[in-house]
Every structure is written in structure tokens, then in C-alpha cells.
Amino acid sequence: MVSTQGSEASPAPGFPAQVARLRGHDLSYVDTGSGSTLLFIHGLLGSHDNWTHLVDRLDNTHRVVIPDLFGHGASAKPVGDYSLGSHAAILRDLIDHLGIAKVVLVGHSLGGGIAMQFCYLFPERVEALVLVASGGLGRTVSPLLRSATLPGAELVLPVIASSWVRERVETVGKAVRGLGWRPSTDVSAAWKGFTSLSDGESRRAFLATTRGVIDPGGQTVSARGQLVSAERLRTLVIWGTRDRMIPVGHARRAHEVFPNAQVVLFEDAGHFPHLDQPDRFASALEEFLHH
Structure with missing residues (x-):
């Protein structure tokens, strides 16, 4: 696979992308605002575009960092490891590169699984966790x-x-x-x-990436029993009631991993509640962050 070249990447609308050279490959990301850091993690086949509509609402009070995962968007697509652990380690490298000590993780779908793996590997770097229609909470997934x-x-x-x-x-x-x-x-x-x-x-x-977390029977990676510090981690879970990719029943299973999690269901939203109902999503996130 071919790594992106040079020091520029395709810009997000209104938010020029930057590039970090990590482990010999270019990772594209948006970095804007100041304050405590929100690290947004998109899902499979996604990119920073899934989140940039929220930036204007959030970067007045927070630093917002939105990478394209390796294998996605404008980032490099090297031959190598695309496991949850590898993605989490690259995100750790990114915040090290940016001089950021701790982050609030906001992960959607596959990005939720990566966020939970990040919590497992680097718990001291996590302030709070937001899971959006997340993988890793049950076996069922779209055919x-x-x-x-x-x-x-x-x-x-x-x-x-x-x-x-x-x-x-x-x-x-x-x-x-x-x-x-x-x-x-x-x-x-x-x-x-x-x-x-x-x-x-x-x-x-x-x-x-897909085969690292899914087999013909469904999801193969589960967070249950893995996060020993989950009780102490402030966690928000958001799910659309019409999610056909990962069923909303998994939102209720979040309490098996995060007993004190706040679970918010978006009626009539699908697998992308942050796109279906962006104002409500931003409000729920802001309320959680400022509580």
C-alpha cells in the first residue's frame, strides 16, 4: 500500500487538515480549539468528515482532535496491523505528538471498540469515554x-x-x-x-480491519470482563433506536461493562445518531462534559 506523501492532506470544510508522521506513515487529522481535549474516532469506512459538523459547537470550550484512522480518509493505508490495539496505539502516538496528556474519547461503531481498547491499554490517558453505536458490546452485527x-x-x-x-x-x-x-x-x-x-x-x-473484529457469525471482540477500571470511568453511551448495523439492545449491555454509564437513546435515529440528530447529539455531549 502507498503512504500519502508530503505535509498536506485534503482539508475538511473550513478546517484544514494536518499530517503527523507516525511509525513511518502519514496520519491526517483536524486539530482546532483549546481546552480539555476531545478525541473523535470514526467508524469503519468513515473519516473526519463524520464529525466536523460538530466542531463549531465544541471548539470554543474544548480542543477538538479528529484523525482519519490509518486505512481511511486521507491517511496512509500501509500493509500491516489493523487490529483494535494497533489503532489505539497510533492514537496514543498522535496525542503524544501533539503534547496532550489526557483526552475524552468519542468513538463511533468501530471507533467505539478502538476507544475501549485505548482505555484498556492506556487508562491513565483517559478522562472520560463516549460510545456512539459502538462495537464490542455484543455479537450481533449487520450481515x-x-x-x-x-x-x-x-x-x-x-x-x-x-x-x-x-x-x-x-x-x-x-x-x-x-x-x-x-x-x-x-x-x-x-x-x-x-x-x-x-x-x-x-x-x-x-x-x-473488518476481519480483525468480525467473523461470519458476528463480532469477535468483546469488552466484557476486560476493563477492570470501568466502574470509575465516566461513560456516556448514545444509540439510535433504528440502528440496523448494530442493534440498540447492545446499548443496554453497556452496563455490563460500565455499571455507571449514562445511556441515551435517540428515537428514530439510525447507526449515525450524530449525523441524524446533530443538535441533540452536541447537547447530550456538552451536558455530559460539563456535568
Whole structure:
């Protein structure tokens, strides 16, 4: 896989991205604001774009750091380890690079699993934890993601992610939107992530990341019984009641890991409650941070 070159990355709207050279590869990130640090961690096939709409609301009172994980967005996509532990270690390296002692972790989906792994490996660096439709709290996960772990996915994915297929799907989408159909936030976010798989480096990173946490039967990594200091960790759990990627029942299981967690359910939101209901999400986060 090819690392990004130079010292610049594609900018987030209104928030120029910076690049840190970590372990020989370029990691793209947004860093803005001042105060205690919020470290946002996107999910599988995501990027900093999933969070930047919240920056204006938060960076007046907090420092906001939003990386593109390795294998995602404008960051490098090296051949190597894409396990939760590896991602967590890179995020530790990033905050070391930025001179940040402790962070509030905000992790969505896969990013929630990475955040919990970060808590396990580096508990002294964590002020609080926010899990958003997080992985790592149960076995169930969408069949779409389970299919990526099946034999032969390496051969199928280049075909369905090809420009020929994508152009035709987009043509159909434009036609049905003309008839009044509007895609849900989940569909729009998933499609944007899927289109990032047009190159071989991204596909390889996607498969390696997915297979590190999922098998054909579901999620393979669980936080239960792993975080011995979980009772003392201030934790907020946010979930959409219409999440079809990771069911909302996992939100209730969060208390098995974090007995004192605050659980907030967003009615009618899907797997991306921070995109479905951004104002409510920002308010819930601010209330938790200032409590």
C-alpha cells in the first residue's frame, strides 16, 4: 500500500487538515480549539468528515482532535496491523505528538471498540469515554459486514466497488430521488464509505480491519470482563433506536461493562445518531462534559 506523501492532506470544510508522521506513515487529522481535549474516532469506512459538523459547537470550550484512522480518509493505508490495539496505539502516538496528556474519547461503531481498547491499554490517558453505536458490546452485527469476512471477498469487492457499478447505482439513485425518495442518513453515510473502496489499498485495509473484529457469525471482540477500571470511568453511551448495523439492545449491555454509564437513546435515529440528530447529539455531549 502507498503512504500519502508530503505535509498536506485534503482539508475538511473550513478546517484544514494536518499530517503527523507516525511509525513511518502519514496520519491526517483536524486539530482546532483549546481546552480539555476531545478525541473523535470514526467508524469503519468513515473519516473526519463524520464529525466536523460538530466542531463549531465544541471548539470554543474544548480542543477538538479528529484523525482519519490509518486505512481511511486521507491517511496512509500501509500493509500491516489493523487490529483494535494497533489503532489505539497510533492514537496514543498522535496525542503524544501533539503534547496532550489526557483526552475524552468519542468513538463511533468501530471507533467505539478502538476507544475501549485505548482505555484498556492506556487508562491513565483517559478522562472520560463516549460510545456512539459502538462495537464490542455484543455479537450481533449487520450481515453486510459479516459478508466481508467470507472467503472470496477479495475477489467480489473489486467488482461491486468498481466505477461501472458505482456509476449505475448513482444513476438509479438520481432517478428515484427525482421521484421524491430521499436516502436516510445511514444509506448516505454507508454509500459515501463504500465509494472509498475504489482503490486496492483501501479495500485491503477495509478487509484487514473488518476481519480483525468480525467473523461470519458476528463480532469477535468483546469488552466484557476486560476493563477492570470501568466502574470509575465516566461513560456516556448514545444509540439510535433504528440502528440496523448494530442493534440498540447492545446499548443496554453497556452496563455490563460500565455499571455507571449514562445511556441515551435517540428515537428514530439510525447507526449515525450524530449525523441524524446533530443538535441533540452536541447537547447530550456538552451536558455530559460539563456535568
